[in-house]
Amino acid sequence: MADSAHILVVEDDAFVQKALRMYLEGEGYRISTCDNGEDMHAIMASDPADLAIMDLKLPNDDGFELTRQLRD
Numbered sequence: 001m002a003d004s005a006h007i008l009v010v011e012d013d014a015f016v017q018k019a020l021r022m023y024l025e026g027e028g029y030r031i032s033t034c035d036n037g038e039d040m041h042a043i044m045a046s047d048p049a050d051l052a053i054m055d056l057k058l059p060n061d062d063g064f065e066l067t068r069q070l071r072d
Helices: 014-026 037-046 063-071
Strands: 006-010 030-034 051-054
Touching: 006 014, 006 037, 014 030, 030 037, 037 063, 051 063
Parallel strands: 006 030, 006 051
Antiparallel strands: none
């Protein structure tokens, strides 16, 4: 699966995070998950994702701002 697209799921709800991971892996995607902006930046620095699925209401981060940071 080294050639498959890499998707980063930024989601603080463990159930939703797991459900997305299971579904997307079942479709053949390579998935990374985290639940905060700091970890998101670390993942993107070490293994950039082709797509990010972002929870907009994270407890300590603004998902809209994190999305802007990724876009920049």
